[in-house]
Amino acid sequence: xxxxxxxxxxxxxxxxxxxxxxxxxxxxxxxxxxxxxxxxxxxxxxxxxxxxxxxxxxxxxxxxxxxxxxxxxxxxxxxxxxxxxxxxxxxxxxxxxxxxxxxxxxxxxxxxxxxxxxxxxxxxxxxxxxxxxxxxxxxxxxxxxxxxxxxxxxxxxxxxxxxxxxxxxxxxxxxxxxxxxxxxxxxxxxxxxxxxxxxxxxxxxxxxxxxxxxxxxxxxxxxxxxxxxxxxxxxxxxxxxxxxxxxxxxxxxxxxxxxxxxxxxxxxxxxxxxxxxxxxxxxxxxxxxxxxxxxxxxxxxxxxxxxxxxxxxxxxxxxxxxxxxxxxxxxxxxxxxxxxxxxxxxxxxxxxxxxxxxxxxxxxxxxxxxxxxxxxxxxxxxxxxxxxxxxxxxxxxxxxxxxxxxxxxxxxxxxxxx
Amino acid sequence: xxxxxxxxxxxxxxxxxxxxxxxxxxxxxxxxxxxxxxxxxxxxxxxxxxxxxxxxxxxxxxxxxxxxxxxxxxxxxxxxxxxxxxxxxxxxxxxxxxxxxxxxxxxxxxxxxxxxxxxxxxxxxxxxxxxxxxxxxxxxxxxxxxxxxxxxxxxxxxxxxxxxxxxxxxxxxxxxxxxxxxxxxxxxxxxxxxxxxxxxxxxxxxxxxxxxxxxxxxxxxxxxxxxxxxxxxxxxxxxxxxxxxxxxxxxxxxxxxxxxxxxxxxxxxxxxxxxxxxxxxxxxxxxxxxxxxxxxxxxxxxxxxxxxxxxxxx
Numbered sequence: 001x002x003x004x005x006x007x008x009x010x011x012x013x014x015x016x017x018x019x020x021x022x023x024x025x026x027x028x029x030x031x032x033x034x035x036x037x038x039x040x041x042x043x044x045x046x047x048x049x050x051x052x053x054x055x056x057x058x059x060x061x062x063x064x065x066x067x068x069x070x071x072x073x074x075x076x077x078x079x080x081x082x083x084x085x086x087x088x089x090x091x092x093x094x095x096x097x098x099x100x101x102x103x104x105x106x107x108x109x110x111x112x113x114x115x116x117x118x119x120x121x122x123x124x125x126x127x128x129x130x131x132x133x134x135x136x137x138x139x140x141x142x143x144x145x146x147x148x149x150x151x152x153x154x155x156x157x158x159x160x161x162x163x164x165x166x167x168x169x170x171x172x173x174x175x176x177x178x179x180x181x182x183x184x185x186x187x188x189x190x191x192x193x194x195x196x197x198x199x200x201x202x203x204x205x206x207x208x209x210x211x212x213x214x215x216x217x218x219x220x221x222x223x224x225x226x227x228x229x230x231x232x233x234x235x236x237x238x239x240x241x242x243x244x245x246x247x248x249x250x251x252x253x254x255x256x257x258x259x260x261x262x263x264x265x266x267x268x269x270x271x272x273x274x275x276x277x278x279x280x281x282x283x284x285x286x287x288x289x290x291x292x293x294x295x296x297x298x299x300x301x302x303x304x305x306x307x308x309x310x311x312x313x314x315x316x317x318x319x320x321x322x323x324x325x326x327x328x329x330x331x332x333x334x335x336x337x338x339x340x341x342x343x344x345x346x347x348x349x350x351x352x353x354x355x356x357x358x359x360x361x362x363x364x365x366x367x368x369x370x371x372x373x374x375x376x377x378x379x380x381x382x383x384x385x386x387x388x389x390x391x392x393x394x395x396x397x398x399x400x401x402x403x404x405x406x407x408x409x410x411x412x413x414x415x416x417x418x
Numbered sequence: 419x420x421x422x423x424x425x426x427x428x429x430x431x432x433x434x435x436x437x438x439x440x441x442x443x444x445x446x447x448x449x450x451x452x453x454x455x456x457x458x459x460x461x462x463x464x465x466x467x468x469x470x471x472x473x474x475x476x477x478x479x480x481x482x483x484x485x486x487x488x489x490x491x492x493x494x495x496x497x498x499x500x501x502x503x504x505x506x507x508x509x510x511x512x513x514x515x516x517x518x519x520x521x522x523x524x525x526x527x528x529x530x531x532x533x534x535x536x537x538x539x540x541x542x543x544x545x546x547x548x549x550x551x552x553x554x555x556x557x558x559x560x561x562x563x564x565x566x567x568x569x570x571x572x573x574x575x576x577x578x579x580x581x582x583x584x585x586x587x588x589x590x591x592x593x594x595x596x597x598x599x600x601x602x603x604x605x606x607x608x609x610x611x612x613x614x615x616x617x618x619x620x621x622x623x624x625x626x627x628x629x630x631x632x633x634x635x636x637x638x639x640x641x642x643x644x645x646x647x648x649x650x651x652x653x654x655x656x657x658x659x660x661x662x663x664x665x666x667x668x669x670x671x672x673x674x675x676x677x678x679x680x681x682x683x684x685x686x687x688x689x690x691x692x693x694x695x696x697x698x699x700x701x702x703x704x705x706x707x708x709x710x711x712x713x714x715x716x717x718x719x720x721x722x723x724x725x726x727x728x729x730x731x732x
Contacts, residue, residue, distance in 0.1 A: 082714075085534045085556060086563050112545075113538035137484045139511030143545075155481075157586045162484035185585040185631075186481055189508075189531055192583050194555045195633065196616050198712050202531060205714030210583075214611040216593070217619070218601045228597050231611050233589055310586070317592040 004251045014282035019254040022271045029267050030065050035407050036268045036366040037275025040075035048080040050204040066103045075105035081130040083202035084111045100125050119148045126150035132188035138169045145172045156182050159310045173253040180258020182235040184210045229323035238309035241295045245281050265333030268409050269301035272366050337408040347400050356388040360413040371402045419647050426454035426656035430665045437672045440471040448493055450477040451627050454656035463500045473503040480627045482509045517546045524548040530581045536567035543570040554580050558708040571650040576639035578655025583631040590624050638703035641691050643674045644683050666697050
């Protein structure tokens with residue numbers, strides 16, 4: 001097993017820092033993920049990738065992504081994680097060759113044939129086994145290892161105890177989900193969407209039928225009614241904020257955040273929070289004290305209630321959503337910082353959601369702690385004062401004394417939460 | 419081509435043999451999911467020994483958690499010792515253990531949802547997989563293409579309830595917890611769910627390995643069986659059907675095969691279907707995905723969405 005920490009100058013420091021792997025549905029999100037601290041970003045191409053609703057990347061986009069990432073010492077993983085049908089086989093070889101030529105660092109695959117093909121073609125890129133294969137044990141990992149894969153993304157169903165045993169017995173890189181939505185069934189093994197909607201879940205067409213409401217019958221008698229909630233198979237999202245130190249100490253190689261379809265605000269918030277948490281712990285693990293500020297920050301971007309998945313306890317009813325819409329409204333992401341003028345103390349921003357004079361905006365960043373300011377003046381692009389910011393993507397100027405940085409983001413603070 | 423039955427009772431085993439049906443799938447007390455019946459090692463041995471032509475395949479189709487590996491290794495060793503003819507598995511950990519120990523029984527890859535092209539299966543054949551249960555969610559044409567292009571044995575479902583989903587969670591227990599309802603969650607309780615706006619019920623139950631969802635509608639290929647003659651195993655699922663009726667259903671398929679062989683199938687298949695309907699008037703039959711397709715590309719998905727209501731929580 002790889003060494004995780006060393007004593008340096010009398011102090012233990014983590015020398016095997018995990019990769020923080022973030023999702024991105026487009027180039028803007030990808031760049032923000034990297035600027036906010038991701039070591040690697042996973043994206044989907046136009047072909048062979050799940051999440052058909054995500055705005056997937058063309059080969060030109062992937063080239064730009066790779067260039068940007070490599071310039072920032074980050075990596076790009078491309079999902080090739082559909083289960084291939086006969087009519088998906090054409091073009092696969094050319095696509096893999098193109099990804100390799102572009103300089104993609106890894107592909108994430110769910111179909112063993114793609115593993116075989118990538119290895120046969122002697123590609124430079126790494127091959128990672130997708131969580132779609134629901135890998136739970138060391139013997140399954142050994143099977144993939146013998147095929148030459150460099151990494152296995154474990155099933156979300158793997159708990160801490162099993163994860164520890166797997167880590168102690170396996171040398172191949174392990175990737176583990178730390179945050180995001182969870183399939184309620186084993187990934188890759190759910191056909192509800194196929195049966196109810198004729199939409200192929202294993203090729204990116206999942207209709208999320210598990211999150212629908214269901215009437216439930218016992219021996220023909222309906223059990224739910226106006227007073228008894230309908231049956232549902234909807235999971236709360238996973239957030240392992242509290243367990244990041246455990247995962248670092250286990251020596252897990254990559255911490256994965258789910259959500260290629262999530263917003264810019266979500267990606268910036270979640271990535272920067274985990275980045276800070278990982279860095280804080282690794283710098284001085286023996287004196288690290290957990291602070292709930294990390295979880296509070298994550299919750300600002302959570303659009304579902306959060307739970308800890310299978311990590312430490314078996315998920316009971318509190319880990320699921322029943323007949324309830326989102327109980328955790330996200331704070332409104334309202335501006336993205338384009339430029340700060342140190343002399344005039346004015347910030348140029350791009351409007352992303354409605355706000356007005358008198359609102360409080362919390363600015364967050366990869367570079368500084370959060371700053372909350374009351375908006376006292378708003379100027380439009382012609383430097384004319386306005387009362388409200390209600391035009392999407394409009395360029396505006398705000399008077400703010402605290403120094404801000406390009407790509408900082410602002411979210412409107414709900415007053416009772418301040 | 420041979421029929422293989424996910425057997426739900428030993429009581430009529432000699433009747434099956436009398437029909438010329440010798441291939442059976444059974445569950446074991448551990449690592450079996452969605453079996454129609456469970457036999458211990460002695461019972462499996464007795465079944466095998468009841469007739470020299472009998473081939474017994476054991477479901478080892480749970481996904482295997484790390485802490486269960488030692489038990490799994492012992493189980494596979496027992497199955498090898500008692501000389502089962504094959505296993506149906508879906509976790510590559512199972513295959514890896516079988517390869518390491520050079521177990522002789524047939525290893526049929528049955529991940530339910532993943533066997534959808536010939537290239538993958540040909541590659542897996544090189545890795546020691548002896549046969550493949552083709553995904554239900556692909557068309558008959560696709561199944562035929564795969565069958566034509568691979569050298570391993572193929573198994574396709576022709577009759578019975580169909581697999582839909584498998585969760586590690588205790589979804590019914592959790593629902594009971596949140597609602598305060600009291601009911602048993604095992605298979606014999608006949609619990610069903612129906613999605614809002616979808617006129618289609620599903621069976622749902624829990625066991626040691628989690629929660630399982632199966633279709634209530636049953637696939638039936640009795641009227642198109644002549645198109646299945648090139649596959650190696652035609653799978654009839656005995657879950658959620660009475661023991662005697664399963665025997666009767668199998669009998670209809672045996673007759674259908676005879677009619678195919680003597681050139682009378684096109685005429686007689688209609689009568690066979692009438693017999694089936696009379697035997698099982700409460701079961702809704704359909705062709706499932708045999709002559710249907712799924713969509714996944716965004717433009718095709720959008721077209722489908724126009725026909726869907728907003729059923730999601732979100």
